Amino acid sequence: MEMEIQTLSRARRLLLLYCSFFRITALVVGGGLAMLPVIEEIFVVKHKLLTREELLDMTALTQTVPGIIAINSAVYIGMKIGGVPGALAAAAGAVTPPFTVILIIASLFPRLDPKNRYLLGVFAGIRACVTGMILVTGCRMFRRTVKSRLECAVVLVFFVLALMKVSPALLILAAVPFGWCYVWWQTRRMSQAEQASDGGTSAGASASVDPSSETHEDGGRGK
Amino acid sequence: MNHCILLFFQFCKFSVLCFGGGYMLIPLLTAEFVDREQVLTMSEFGNLLSVAQVTPGPVGLNTATYVGYVNEGFFGSLAASLGLVVPTIVIGCSAAAGINRWKDTFLVNGMLKGTRLAAVALIMFAVTIFFGMSIFTQTIPWEALGACLKFERPVLPDGFSVSPAGMLICGVTVVLMLKTKLPTTVLLLGSAAAGALLASWF
Numbered sequence: 520m521e522m523e524i525q526t527l528s529r530a531r532r533l534l535l536l537y538c539s540f541f542r543i544t545a546l547v548v549g550g551g552l553a554m555l556p557v558i559e560e561i562f563v564v565k566h567k568l569l570t571r572e573e574l575l576d577m578t579a580l581t582q583t584v585p586g587i588i589a590i591n592s593a594v595y596i597g598m599k600i601g602g603v604p605g606a607l608a609a610a611a612g613a614v615t616p617p618f619t620v621i622l623i624i625a626s627l628f629p630r631l632d633p634k635n636r637y638l639l640g641v642f643a644g645i646r647a648c649v650t651g652m653i654l655v656t657g658c659r660m661f662r663r664t665v666k667s668r669l670e671c672a673v674v675l676v677f678f679v680l681a682l683m684k685v686s687p688a689l690l691i692l693a694a695v696p697f698g699w700c701y702v703w704w705q706t707r708r709m710s711q712a713e714q715a716s717d718g719g720t721s722a723g724a725s726a727s728v729d730p731s732s733e734t735h736e737d738g739g740r741g742k
Numbered sequence: 743m744n745h746c747i748l749l750f751f752q753f754c755k756f757s758v759l760c761f762g763g764g765y766m767l768i769p770l771l772t773a774e775f776v777d778r779e780q781v782l783t784m785s786e787f788g789n790l791l792s793v794a795q796v797t798p799g800p801v802g803l804n805t806a807t808y809v810g811y812v813n814e815g816f817f818g819s820l821a822a823s824l825g826l827v828v829p830t831i832v833i834g835c836s837a838a839a840g841i842n843r844w845k846d847t848f849l850v851n852g853m854l855k856g857t858r859l860a861a862v863a864l865i866m867f868a869v870t871i872f873f874g875m876s877i878f879t880q881t882i883p884w885e886a887l888g889a890c891l892k893f894e895r896p897v898l899p900d901g902f903s904v905s906p907a908g909m910l911i912c913g914v915t916v917v918l919m920l921k922t923k924l925p926t927t928v929l930l931l932g933s934a935a936a937g938a939l940l941a942s943w944f
Contacts, residue, residue: 544799583854586757586830587764589800594834603835610827617799618807618823625811637938644937645792647908648930650872651915653765657865664858677863682884687769691759691860698856
């Protein structure tokens with residue numbers, strides 16, 4: 520596999536990155552995770568520039584760092600294969616097709632206020648479909664992320680604040696210090712429970728709860 | 743030109759705050775461009791998202807390009823897409839080297855824990871925005887719901903009703919997504935056809 524990488528010159532590798540991501544975003548509808556099978560086919564199976572494990576690690580990574588998943592994948596794969604120039608080439612390749620296609624569409628219908636009944640019907644249909652898709656995605660995310668009643672309550676508080684027109688940007692920024700406090704509190708409670716179970720048997724109940732919540736967390740991270 | 747620079751920085755902000763994929767952009771974009779600056783109405787935003795969804799390419803990028811175009815034409819789209827991409831490249835290039843070292847530190851873990859919970863809440867919020875554009879004919883009137891909780895008679899805004907076609911398509915999509923492994927392209931095209939068909943009946 521090392522041989523394969525050596526045989527491609529630097530310029531060829533950058534060109535490959537640009538063209539591959541151009542093709543991926545030009546053809547794949549839905550974006551983000553829908554790109555994954557195509558990425559696997561091009562970079563793992565055909566050109567052998569990545570291993571399956573590297574791709575899996577990257578998938579987890581692109582979903583945790585901020586930014587839209589498609590561009591994250593392009594940047595991380597580009598970085599892995601061609602360093603910083605590779606990341607730039609891959610990102611440029613990923614941006615070009617949607618940019619041109621949307622520009623053409625946007626200049627065709629100026630402010631998007633169609634009067635045609637069937638066209639409106641098509642838009643309404645797609646909106647309803649997207650509603651269903653986000654609903655399912657949201658439920659899956661909820662099940663994967665929320666592990667205790669306290670976390671559920673926190674999500675509800677954030678949700679109600681968003682409904683009360685608190686800026687989403689502010690909510691995300693506020694979530695960061697909250698996360699620090701929460702993780703600090705969790706680890707402290709865990710170490711206390713350990714001490715308690717070392718000292719006597721009375722704290723057995725609380726100590727038996729904590730390890731289980733810890734394994735849940737590991738399971739969540741594993742996915 | 744100044745407005746383009748502003749757009750670029752706005753989208754930089756969205757990119758940095760966008761934990762958990764393109765759908766997270768929806769609450770951020772509506773808060774900024776529909777509620778605050780009012781360059782778009784909610785129904786225009788809905789149509790724009792529909793176009794972004796069926797056009798090939800990542801939904802986030804498509805939406806950004808479109809919103810940029812509505813704001814400032816060609817240079818607006820350029821500023822918006824670049825704004826979405828540049829922070830990712832900067833973060834990506836600096837983080838790719840160190841991410842394995844930082845992955846299990848307290849600061850990163852805490853930040854991820856907190857932002858993930860906020861992301862779930864904001865996706866739920868995005869669902870309510872979409873309910874207002876598909877299952878109901880207008881934004882959900884939360885004031886009326888609040889009045890119900892206080893045992894007062896709720897006042898519904900004019901033209902607020904349930905859209906049977908939207909509800910049907912949304913329900914079928916949820917069932918198909920849970921029970922089958924149909925690709926989203928098929929679901930989207932099917933819903934577009936169903937929407938046109940139902941529009942000729944209702």
